[in-house]
Amino acid sequence: MANGTLLYAQSGGVTAVINATASAVITTARARRVKVLAARNGILGALREDLIDTSKEPLASIRALAHTPGGAFGSCRVKLKSLEADRARYERLLEVFRAHDVRWFLYNGGNDSADTALKVSRLAAEYGYPLTCIGVPKTIDNDLAVTDCCPGFGSAAKYTAVSVRECALDVAAMADTSTKVFVYEAMGRHAGWLAAAAGLAGQGPNDAPHIILFPERPFDEAMFFAEVKKTVERVGYCVVVASEGIHTADGTFVADAGAGKDAFGHTQLGGVASHLAARVKDTLGYKVHWTLPDYLQRSARHIASKTDLDQALAVGKAAVDYALKGMNATMPVIQRTADAPYRWKIVPANLEDIANHEKTMPAGFLRKDGFGITAAARRYLEPLIRGESPPPYGRDGLPKYVVLKNVAVKKKLAKFEG
Known part of the structure; x- marks a missing residue:
C-alpha cells in the first residue's frame, strides 16, 4: 500500500x-x-x-x-x-x-x-x-489547450447534433402554416465548438442547421437577416444555431445581460437565442421559436x-x-x-x-461565409460523437443513477474564515 x-x-x-x-x-x-x-x-x-x-x-x-x-x-x-x-x-x-x-x-x-x-x-x-x-x-466547451479534445465535449456535441436534427424535422413539418425560423442556443463563450457540432446534424446545403453563428467570427446583424431571409425563401424554413458568446466587431457580446462578472471573471451572458428570435420576428416578420438547452447539454x-x-x-x-x-x-x-x-x-x-490558455476553432474549420463548418471540421468532430453507452433503466422507465452517501471525514483543524 x-x-x-x-x-x-x-x-x-x-x-x-x-x-x-x-x-x-x-x-x-x-x-x-x-x-x-x-x-x-x-x-x-x-x-x-x-x-x-x-x-x-x-x-x-x-x-x-x-x-x-x-x-x-x-x-x-x-x-x-x-x-x-x-x-x-x-x-x-x-x-x-x-x-x-x-x-x-x-x-x-x-x-x-x-x-x-x-x-x-x-x-x-x-x-x-x-x-x-x-x-x-x-x-463541454472543448477549449482546453494541448489536448485534441476534452472529456465531456463529445457527449454534449452528440446531444447538440441529435437535438438539432430532431428539432429540424419538427420545424419542417410545421413551416407551411407556423414556425419559419427556429433558434437553438449552444454553450460556448469564446470558442464555438458546440455550435460547430450542430453542423453534424445535416449533410447537404438545404439540411439544418442552415446558419451557425460562432464567437470566432464577428456578428453582423444585417448579413444574418439577409441569410435568414434567403434560406426561408429557398428551403421554406431556417434553423439557426448560435453560440452564447457571439459578439459584434467591437467585442460586445450580443447577449450581454449587464450583470457584471462571475467568479471566473466571465461576463454574465443573457440569452442569445431569445434576443435573435425577437430581432428576426420584429425585422423580418417571421414566426420564430427558440430554445436554450443550457444544463441539458451537459447532463444528458x-x-x-x-x-x-x-x-x-x-x-x-x-x-x-x-x-x-x-x-x-x-x-x-x-x-x-x-x-x-x-x-x-x-x-x-x-x-x-x-x-x-484557450483553444478556439481553427480558421479552416469555418466555412468562408462564416455560417457553417467545413469538411475538415466534420472529420474532427464526427468520431467524437460515435457510439452509444446508455445507462441501465428501471421498470419505471427512468435511468438508474446512483447517489453516494458522501460520509465526511472528521475535521482536525480550526474553521477557516478566508
Missing part, C-alpha cells in the same frame, strides 16, 4: 461523464491500495476541510458513477488568484493536506482548474511539502457518446498512474493518432502549457 492519501476534487460546470472520470480515479487508486478522499464542492471543500471518505462507498456504487451524470461530490465556480494575492488560501490548502496526509492532489476541471493545480504544486515545492498535483481534463447522460465515455475513463486512470509516478504539474491529455479509423491515446502534458 502506498503511503499517503489522494485527494480528488471537481471544478466548474459538470458534464455527462465527469463522474465516469471520478469512478476511474477511485477504482484505479483502490486497486493500488491508495486511500481516496474527495473534496465536497470542489476547492471549497478542501479549504473548509470538508472532505469525503470514498472508502465508505461500496464498489458497486463507485462503478455506477460511470453512468451517472452530475458531479457526485459537488463542484464550484471558485477561482483562486495569484499565489501572492491569495496566499492565505493556498497556505490553508497545504495545512489541510498536511492534516490528512494528502500526497496526491487531482483537480478535475478546465483551464482555471489547471491553473490552480499548477499554483498549488509550486507552493508545495516552495514549502518543501511532498505533493504531486495532477490536472484532469473536463469541459442518456445520449452520451461512447467515445467520450471511454476517454473520460481513460484520463481518470492515467491521472492516478501519473500521480503515483510523481509526475507533478501534469495533465493526461488525449492525442489523436488517426482520423479514419479514429485512433487516440493518452499522453502527459505540462500544466503550464494548458493553464489559462
Whole structure:
C-alpha cells in the first residue's frame, strides 16, 4: 500500500461523464491500495476541510458513477488568484493536506482548474511539502489547450447534433402554416465548438442547421437577416444555431445581460437565442421559436457518446498512474493518432502549457461565409460523437443513477474564515 492519501476534487460546470472520470480515479487508486478522499464542492471543500471518505462507498456504487451524470461530490465556480494575492488560501490548502496526509492532489476541471493545480504544486515545492498535483481534463466547451479534445465535449456535441436534427424535422413539418425560423442556443463563450457540432446534424446545403453563428467570427446583424431571409425563401424554413458568446466587431457580446462578472471573471451572458428570435420576428416578420438547452447539454447522460465515455475513463486512470509516478504539474491529455479509423491515446502534458490558455476553432474549420463548418471540421468532430453507452433503466422507465452517501471525514483543524 502506498503511503499517503489522494485527494480528488471537481471544478466548474459538470458534464455527462465527469463522474465516469471520478469512478476511474477511485477504482484505479483502490486497486493500488491508495486511500481516496474527495473534496465536497470542489476547492471549497478542501479549504473548509470538508472532505469525503470514498472508502465508505461500496464498489458497486463507485462503478455506477460511470453512468451517472452530475458531479457526485459537488463542484464550484471558485477561482483562486495569484499565489501572492491569495496566499492565505493556498497556505490553508497545504495545512489541510498536511492534516490528512494528502500526497496526491487531482483537480478535475478546465483551464482555471489547471491553473490552480499548477499554483498549488509550486507552493508545495516552495514549502518543501511532498505533493504531486495532477490536472484532469473536463469541459463541454472543448477549449482546453494541448489536448485534441476534452472529456465531456463529445457527449454534449452528440446531444447538440441529435437535438438539432430532431428539432429540424419538427420545424419542417410545421413551416407551411407556423414556425419559419427556429433558434437553438449552444454553450460556448469564446470558442464555438458546440455550435460547430450542430453542423453534424445535416449533410447537404438545404439540411439544418442552415446558419451557425460562432464567437470566432464577428456578428453582423444585417448579413444574418439577409441569410435568414434567403434560406426561408429557398428551403421554406431556417434553423439557426448560435453560440452564447457571439459578439459584434467591437467585442460586445450580443447577449450581454449587464450583470457584471462571475467568479471566473466571465461576463454574465443573457440569452442569445431569445434576443435573435425577437430581432428576426420584429425585422423580418417571421414566426420564430427558440430554445436554450443550457444544463441539458451537459447532463444528458442518456445520449452520451461512447467515445467520450471511454476517454473520460481513460484520463481518470492515467491521472492516478501519473500521480503515483510523481509526475507533478501534469495533465493526461488525449492525442489523436488517426482520423479514419479514429485512433487516440493518452499522453502527459505540462500544466503550464494548458493553464489559462484557450483553444478556439481553427480558421479552416469555418466555412468562408462564416455560417457553417467545413469538411475538415466534420472529420474532427464526427468520431467524437460515435457510439452509444446508455445507462441501465428501471421498470419505471427512468435511468438508474446512483447517489453516494458522501460520509465526511472528521475535521482536525480550526474553521477557516478566508
